[in-house]
Amino acid sequence: MIVLLISLILLCPLAAFAIFGLLGLAKRSFPRQDYLSTAAMLIALACSLLLLQEVVPDPEPHTVQWLSLGSVTFSMGFYLDSVTAIMLIVVTLVSSLVHIFSMGYMHGDPRYPRFFAFLSLFSFSMLFLVVSDNLLGIYIGWELVGLCSYLLIGFWFEKDSAADACKKAFLTTRVGDVGMFIGMMMLFTKFDTLSLYGEGGIFAQAAAQLSTGDMVWLSIAGVLIFCGAVGKSAQVPLHTWLPDAMEGPTPVSALIHAATMVAAGVYLTARMFPILTETSSLVIAYIGGITAIIAATIAIVRFDIKRVLAYSTVSQLGYMMLGIGVGSYVAGLFHLTTHAFFKALLFLGSGSVIHAFHAMHGHGHDDEHGHEHDDHDAHGHDHDENHGSEPVLGSEIPPDQDMRNMGGLRHKMPITFITMLIATLSISGVPFIFSGFWSKDAILAGVLGRAMEWNSVHHYLLFGMALFAAGITAFYMFRLIFMTFFGEPRNQEMHDMAHESPKSMTVPLLVLAVLSFPVVNTLWFNADYVKPPEQPHLHAPAHAHVSPDSKVGEAGLTFSLFGISEAVAAEDGADDTHGAHGDDAHHGHGPAHTIAMVLSIIVAGLGILLSWLFYHRRTLSAESVATTFRPLYTLFWHKYYFDEFYNGVLVAVTVWKSRLFAQFDGTIVDGIVNGVGTVTRDILAAFVGVFDNRIVDGLVNQVAEVTWSIGGRVRRIQTGAIQTYLFVVLAGIVLLILIFRVL
Amino acid sequence: MTLQHYLVISAILFTLGIFAVLTRRNAISILMGIELILNSCNLNFAAFARFMTPPEDISGQIIAIFGIVLAAAEAAVFLAIILAIYREFGSIRPDEVDTLKG
């Protein structure tokens, strides 16, 4: 049953893609191909929901032997645990909604069928990644989603900026993937397998080895694999591709670059949880924390609505990494799930706003890339925000994505406004009734709990970072809402043309809005359902741990709202309730969780208040603050100069190196090749030529001449007169009979 | 009359036919020689059917009939070819028709 369902989940999108591909090759089109794709995804979604019931604790992987190389065998297979099941639902659900949204958003695009083909391929790859039970399968899916991301970012490849962005995304993530591959090879060398689960799987072997100590190489392998996640999930320092990836169509941003593919990095890290050592965990936590802050601060000063969301995504992914890095496995994955829904919602909402503004350009609202093309032409040369060394304020933002052109849209687009507001409240951490609060709070509580338990400076510092990032998140998200939907229209002409989007776009928004409430998420996400795998260093003697199992079991409440907080608290509690409070799990996790919750409410409120003062009441002037903190503002505006650093150092060094090598190539290698060529041609070839002409040709000619002369003589016999032939035949017969009968 | 009577007549006819085919310089004369050869064959068939098989078995005669039919077909085609050759070369002397000469 499990195998059947998973196969269906994988095959539906793949079949949709294959049908598109074949039709595309045949240069035929099929009426309403989008329905086919969407139906495939809906079937996959249904299967995913069915799979939810099939999850058992400690499942066995379903594998088949795939490839035998000498003594090494690679297998392919499925692994279905609660995390897989939840990821499957997240992917298929968001993908289905994005498919539906795209029917409206991409309507009329000349490459409309191709778009759906790529979406199907992406869905397949992502699902494949999620269900794989081994690193090889994960890596295959990993690269396939990277490819789809590349194809979809560059979907409007007529735009130079889109073409550049897709290359950048591909190359940047590749840097991380190299690390991941090296990490995989390290594990492979050590364990002779790439399978994660089951007897002889990496986890089983690692657990055995970890008990004997010697964890340095494992730390290195863990960090290297995490490198892949850094690239894919756009963590510092490889985060620069994700904002540029917004050049792709907005549904793509929602599906790939907010909800699923970028979350694959988090998923991978969570998958590798059992082999993460203390060191590698700390690296992951720090990278996550730094990413959260850096991305959040950059987001403050962006004016492009999609880029704000992109940096917000980076920041939230950092959060998830932080959560997993400090051992709050459930919290990290929980945040992944809630984030997938509300961030997809935000992106689709922004897509709805952009879509609304298309009409005002008078190009008809269905040729987005066409008019963006015009815009870039108008700017003379393409001058991408992240590529330009001296960006001029706002000049590189397409007008329909520039928040300074928006304002007061809440009356024009009520559904979009309401749904986006819900998502914003969720991401900002407005307490109790929004899912984002619970998941973010869970991470904060996890960090603080770890800090208090281990009394570790590192973790207190990380908690501070996370808290700070939470406040900034609330600030810039409300800045986005205020600038877009409140106040007076800043551009009356555009405002007049704006309109609410069609049903195919608003329905997914509404569905996602519902999913932003924690009640829904609780249905499947609770402590009974998701259990963190054991991570050896958390139980290391140094930290005087007792087994957390008892706590997890006790605290697992499934009751609506508090189910989540309890689920997460159980995890935190697991760490600090042994010892003094070991007898009372429910009170044991109290301090860390309560403090974290109160603090997060305070910073979120503070962020929202400041945002309100700056951008709605305007009692504080953003400009004057910017002037006061000029250096800081400039730093944020230039995104910490990451791109400048990469362009100035890495690219320059690469170009310089390439020139050097080109010169080496041109003079020395070519010289050798040409020298060999000259020698061959002038000396060897001359000799061979003489041999060929004299001996080989002479032989051939001689044979031909002999044949010719023989033929010349023999042909005389052939007189052409029938009677002569007949005479010879008869004479021959007579002679033969005479010889054989008479003699 | 014995079988050998007929065989001798047949052999003489055959030899005369061969002689005509070998020596005549006219395609139609050659055709006549061929007809002589065919006649000698038919005569042989009929004679063997009479003497070598039971009297009621007349298969040999039927073969001879088929031989006559074939001779008719052969004569028709032969004459058609002669006409075509005549049109092409202006002559029906076989020694002048030597396009295949090596």
Added chain:
Amino acid sequence: MEFTLKTFIFYGFALMTIASALVVVTVRNIVHAAFSLMVTLFGVAGLYVFLQADFLAATQVIVYVGGILVLILFGVMMTSGRLEMRIHIERGQLLLGGVVALALLMLLLTVIANTPVWKNLTDDGIELPPTTERIGELILNGPFLLPFEVVSVLLLVALIGATLISRKEVRDE
């Protein structure tokens, strides 16, 4: 072997056949040769009668004399001008042809004379019933049906082919 009227007539037919055939291969006028051939064919028809092959004899006369010979005469008339009526014969060729033909005749006669099973086979003067009915049975309702059909198709093909080959326009295509 007693010398009866029957043998006399037989020898008469044999002589007629051989003599006229000799004329066919030696005479220089091609029209004479053709008429001489007619005599030969009649002679062979007579020999068929002696073999009690009455249907065969009739066919010989009708097809050969009435069909093929007329065809040959037409061929003569269409291809030969007055000058060509005379057949050109070369002496050397005549000599060589004669030698080969004579050698062949000697060979055949030797074979006929020396083959034991052919010796002393006589017809004993037995009168056989007419063959026409049996031939019809054998051809149209017996083992020779298939060859008969095949040979009729062959005849048809030969006639069509002959027509096609001898057409004047054949080279104009």
